[in-house]
Amino acid sequence: MSRIAARFEELKKANRAAFIPFITAGDPDGETTAAMLEKLPAAGADLIELGVPFSDPMADGPSIQAASQRALKAGMRLTKVLELVRRFRKTDAKTPIVLMGYYNPIHKYGTALFVKDAVEAGVDGLITVDLPPEEDDVLRLPAASHGLDIVRLATPTTNDERLKTILNGAGGFLYYVSITGVTGTKSFADDEVHAAVARLQAATGLPCAVGFGIKTPERAAAVAKFADAAVVGSAIVDRMASGAKLEDVLAYCTELAEAVHGARI
Template sequence: MSRIDAKFAALQAEGKKAFVAYVMAGDPDYAKGLEIVKGLPAAGVDIIELGMPFTDPMADGTTIQLAGQRALEAGQDLEKTLAYARELRKEDDTTPIVMMGYYNPIYSRGVDAFLDDAVAAGIDGLIVVDLPPEEDEELCIPAQAKGINFIRLATPTTDDKRLPKVLQNTSGFVYYVSVTGITGTAEAQTAEVAPEVARIKSQTDLPVIVGFGIKTPDAAEAIASIADGAVVGSAIVEKIGAGESTADVLAFVKSLADGAHRG
């Protein structure tokens, strides 16, 4: 059983939904970024999504783009992002870590080398937004062979014809993107999301987690109530970008986690 599977089983036993937090590795710099990541489990985060900074983040809105720029300017790279996982694993061997980003840095490192390094660092899952199911042989299949979950995005435009293809080699959980467009823009609407989550769940036994457009504890609670959990990224990254202290960022994260856990 993977850490992700174990986490969802434990949450289900407690009657709780999952809270997933996204942060950009290396934002605003290596040391503070690592301090925040290390504080996430105690703030109630069930799964950590670790953004891999990239020069051309086409699926991301301004908030995440700027976070990536700050991280790259501070010298963050794929090796240092893997180092975050290694550092967290020294004190936490249960919280799942999912790396999220684009294929180019992984391809540049070499898929086999990257996967070996990711396994050694304690990475549990990958979300690679620019690799469609048609490219599963590139990374998805090799990752799963190494025991790393490959998590797929489903969107409002993923129709019934496309959905089976999206679900085909997905593991860990399904990430439902609640709004059409880039990160950090429109707000998720529970009434619109609920039937989509139900549609996906009718096709898979995997947990369905909803992200994009969740910015407050109340929104996290509302979304978690109709899914298996909620993801918040841009709202957290905004606090980091505004220069808030680590303690204040983590207090905000805890409020979001408390909301999702009430869902």
């Protein structure tokens, strides 16, 4: 059983949703990212979404775009992202790590070599925003041969026919983008997202995570009542960008985690 499947199975037995924080690798620098990765599980992270910085992150809003630019300026590259994961795995063998990014850096690295190196480093899944299901065989097939999950995205505009295409070959979990637009720019109505997640859960056995638009412990808890996971990204990235101390950012993550974990009590 993969680390992702094992973690969601564990949470299901405990009747708890997962808290998934997102951070951008290399923002503001590699050592800070390494420290965050090391401490996030103790702060309540069930899975970790690690952003691979890219010059043109089309799905991301101003906060994560700026984080990518800072990380690239600080010298972060895909090879260094994998080194951060290797470093993390020296002390944590259980917490799943999913890389979120775009295909260009993977293509430049060499897709087959990247998949091999990612698995050896300890990566569990990939969210590649600009590779639609119709075009992701180039990545999905080598990933499947190495047991690397391709996490697919569903949105408020995903109809039933499109959903079948998205689920064909999907792995790890299904990521529901709760808003139309980019990260960190809008909020959403809980009842609408609840209905959307119920539809997804009826169509797949994969866990359903909700991301985009969750900025407070209260919103995270509301999502955790019905979704299998709550993803928080821009709000964490904003705190890091503000110059907050690492322990303060981790304390915020703990608040989010406690809200998610206590939502069904």
